[in-house]
Amino acid sequence: MLWQTKDQMTELLTRLVSIPSITGSDAELLFPEMLALELKSLPYFQQNSHHLHVHKSTDTAFLTAFVEKPGTRKTIVMISHFDVVGTEDYGQLKEDAFSTERMTRHFHEDPSMLTEFACSEFESGEWIFGRGTMDMKAGLVVQMSLLEKASYGEIDGNLLLVTVSDEEVGSKGMLAAVEEVVRLQEECGLDYVLCLNSEPSFREHPLDTTKYFYTGTIGKIMPTFYCAGQETHVGEPFAGLNASLLAAAITMEFELSTDFAEQVGSEATPPLTNLMLRDLKESYNVQTPTSAVAMFNLLYMEQEPEAIARRAVEKARKAARRVLDHYHGKAESAAVQGLPFTIPVYTWAELFLKVEESIGSSQAQDLLRSISEMSLHAGEDERGQSLRIVQEFSMYIEEKPFIVFYFSPPFYPAVSSRSNQLVRELADFVIRKHPELQERAFFPGLCDLSYATSSVSRKDIELLTGNTPLYKNGYSIPFESINKLTMPVFNIGPYGADAHQKTERLELNFSFDTLPGLLKKLVQHVFHQ
Known part of the structure; x- marks a missing residue:
């Protein structure tokens, strides 16, 4: 032998x-x-x-x-x-x-x-x-x-x-x-x-x-937040809301947070940590960043993705409230009248629905496919392609600022x-x-x-696929086949x-x-x- x-x-x-x-x-x-x-x-x-x-x-x-x-x-x-x-x-x-x-x-x-x-x-x-x-x-x-x-x-x-x-x-x-x-x-x-x-x-x-x-x-999931700010000239910072401030506040809320921590016997998951934090300006100018992104690595053992998503959105809303408190506090200190901003937090599924209602279902699907193909040909990886999709769809939302929560690939159950x-x-x-x-x-x-082997519930599959912008447009998991393996x-x-x-x-x-x-x-x- x-x-x-x-x-x-x-x-x-x-x-x-x-x-x-x-x-x-x-x-x-x-x-x-x-x-x-x-x-x-x-x-x-x-x-x-x-x-x-x-x-x-x-x-x-x-x-x-x-x-x-x-x-x-x-x-x-x-x-x-x-x-x-x-x-x-x-x-x-x-x-x-x-x-x-x-x-x-x-x-x-x-x-x-x-x-x-x-x-x-x-x-x-x-x-x-x-x-x-x-x-x-x-x-x-x-x-x-x-x-x-x-x-x-x-x-x-x-x-x-x-x-x-x-x-x-x-x-x-x-x-x-x-x-x-x-x-x-x-x-x-x-x-x-x-x-x-x-x-x-x-x-x-x-x-x-x-x-x-x-x-x-262990499992891995990557909560990601696209932050759309209200742009302004750097000489008039209170006339807008900096997208970088939104991304920074989200990072402060999530980085090393134990809110998602799990322990099974002697085994514990590490706190989640940031893998991407940047504004999306392509060149220098004196306009504040209109958009930014924060992406996190979250390892999990027994939590359900639905519970993770729900908690992530809650924490993003908490970060948004902190931004507004910060903005109005600084405006008051500077003796400036701040603007009456609100910062809604949308899921990707909600954002897609808004765009679909605006331009029609078939047009929204065509837009999704074209952005995916364009970003792929541009050499962007799955994280970059996902971000590009959310960024382009966000252009159909007139009222700013806002935050979009979505999942970036890969997902490991x-x-x-x-x-x-x-x-x-x-x-x-x-x-x-x-x-x-x-x-x-x-x-x-x-x-x-x-x-x-099968490990993800039908409910969580729907949540994941519905909030992963790249799903079936460059990234897929054969859940139907996996569910046949027990x-x-x-x-x-x-x-x-x-x-x-x-x-x-x-x-x-x-x-x-x-x-x-x-x-x-x-x-x-x-x-x-």
């Missing part, structure tokens, strides 16, 4: 890391074809080539590899991603980032590049370095090793490997793969009993050496299977056999498990450190000695239920 010993898996990892599959690169789209060549070395796929497929489009790619166990419908779906982040952080070592041999040699020869703690850890284990070693090509290697076992009849059920692109940016690969996973389920009559991801264990603090497994994944009976059995088994591992309910780093999720993967840093590394003894045997026992337990 090809990928069963630690040395064999290390050699396979070295080959996979050598492919510089940075998200958005040509190599990323080429990777699944190279991976298919590796899998074709297995006799099973030489004899069953129809079970191995590379799926490609202009901007995404994924591979599916199915190993069938005759006589059973039970199937475990194994997901992973093969894209990696860029290598600018490597500096002068950038050319060696995708060579595990050279990167490992660099750190052997000059351990001063590591922290004191990392040095001590390095000396006590067997580590290799390089971009993608930890996140997450080692997890893919372990899944391929399990797939090879299945191809020789050692696993008592079906395995479907789904490995995808773009996980590090927008999960386009997984969003495309969902349709294929559902198609296989329906056409082949498969019974999906578990989705197994092998993202690595992530440290919870710099000196953490605990290995974790996860029974779910939170998923948790910690209460599922099968997952509880798997978690108890892991802890009993390997007490050094600890369970966490939510993978903290965002991952494609968000799209692997399998529980489980994540257990290799052990490493410093993902997305030049010191990214993988510990080989646990990852390629202990983990493969543990995974085999876990999947066998699933199939024997």
Whole structure:
């Protein structure tokens, strides 16, 4: 067999890391074809080539590899991603980032590049370095090793490997793969009993050496606020209302707020924080900014998107009241008669309805499509395209100032299977056999498990799609297909450190000695239920 010993898996990892599959690169789209060549070395796929497929489009790619166990419908779906982040952080070592041999040699020869703690850890284990070693090509290697076992009849059920692109940016690969996973389920009559991801264990603090497994994944949503001010000459500041003041007040209200914080057991979400804050002036002049934007990153576990949206609008209204108090207080101090402003807060759904009533339904839809296409051709990303849509639609509202609340892509649903009976059995088994591992309910780093099983209510889907300007105009989530997937999720993967840093590394003894045997026992337990 090809990928069963630690040395064999290390050699396979070295080959996979050598492919510089940075998200958005040509190599990323080429990777699944190279991976298919590796899998074709297995006799099973030489004899069953129809079970191995590379799926490609202009901007995404994924591979599916199915190993069938005759006589059973039970199937475990194994997901992973093969894209990696860029290598600018490597500096002068950038050319060696995708060579595990050279990167490992660099750190052997000059351990001063590591922290004191990392040095001590390095000396006590067997580590290799390089971009993608930890996140997450080692997890893919372990899944391929399990797939090879299945191809020789050692696993008592079906395995479907789904490995995808773009996980590090927008999960386009997984969003495309969902349709294929559902198609296989329906056409082949498969019974999906578990989705197994092998993202690595992530440290919870710099000196953490605990290995974790996860029974779910954290969610992400991005509340965004378009602020339309009333412009004026800088010499007459009280004759208008600065859009930058609106955006600043919203940021003060939201930044590091614990109003959205959650705690599940010992796990807590970090406070939300700003990812974009700027006015939208395109050049210098002495007119106050007419518009500004504030966008926030919010991680969640059990909250419903509807509750998040409701609280976000309430806080935006609170910020608007603070702006008015500030404006009138300053006007009074300056002995100036302030203007009787009001600052309504609209949702995107409300703004669209206003424009629709103004110009007609078909014209509003045409406007939405044309703005989306224009902004895409201008090279704007999904956040920029969403902002452009809201900005253009806001021009149809005559009375200013006002605020528009909407969602910017991407949206990652939170998923948790910690209460599922099968997952509880798997978690108890892991802890009993390997007490050094600890369970966490939510993978903290965002991952494609968000799209692997149904977790969003119909009510929340309507809220999200209705308040995401780019939805079905450049950004979509196949909720209908995802809702056909009801399998529980489980994540257990290799052990490493410093993902997305030049010191990214993988510990080989646990990852390629202990983990493969543990995974085999876990999947066998699933199939024997």
